[in-house]
Amino acid sequence: MKLVQFMMNTGKIRLGVLKGDKVIDLNSHANWVPNNLVEFLHEHESAEKLLNEMSSSPENLSYSLSQVHLLPPIKKPDKILGVALNYRDFCEQNNLAPPKEPIVFSKFASTIIGPYDRIRHPKSSKAVDWEVELVAVIGKVARDVKAEDAFEYIFGYTATQDLTAKDWMQRNGGQFLLCKNMDHFCPLGPYVVTKDEIPDPHNLNLKTWVNGELMQNGNTSDLIFKIDHLVEHLSGVMTLLPGDIICTGTPAGVGSTKKPPTFLKPGDVLESEVQYVGRLKNLVVN
Structure with missing residues (x-):
């Protein structure tokens, strides 16, 4: 459904x-x-x-x-939780050691836009990067959930672009709050697919195109911390509520790793797809 x-x-x-x-x-x-x-x-x-x-x-x-x-199929969740450095190929491409436990950050609901809405390019950044991600949607109150029970608490899945102002990440000592929370930095959708329609959330292709050129081409099998582990980890720290979303990380192929680095600019068309989950298409504007 x-x-x-x-x-x-x-x-x-x-x-x-x-x-x-x-x-x-x-x-x-x-x-x-x-x-x-x-x-x-x-x-x-x-x-x-x-x-x-x-x-x-x-x-x-x-x-x-x-x-x-x-x-957007989820408009005002209590929590948007992101996970950084959660793909092996992303860590390898950036010459980073895989983390020993999930690196978690938060985004605000004000960043959410629809699957075909326009992305307003912030005047304050010259390095807006793309990051396609599988998103898990919590279906019921989850606290201290064990990994083996985690999928009982998942309602379904959607897709996002976890847009990031990479220049703000560098100027803020590496912290994620401002670089992840500029307006329109969370295109979401196009729908929430119930978990029964996803054969295996840990074997889904993820792709990003910019102006028709394929930039990211990964698979959730490369996740370092799987969804069940993330639910256990996060619910052991805070209560997850219905409608909360977990953005599970992005594979290799972001713009900051290209030579020379390439970032989104007004006029670009950003397309994002997660297998079985759906495809977003967003125009970047001034």
């Missing part, structure tokens, strides 16, 4: 299920249904089963994809 948040010409956010090229509007007749996925996950522990039942109702209205504007 593919969950989307979308908007019609009314300007109201709606929650839907994508079936083929049709968007099933879950808010079209049931007034008790929240119009966002985070709230739905908070209210219903058996969210997947209920959403599946609701999407089959003959009372639902549906629209073609061409009639709607897809929004």
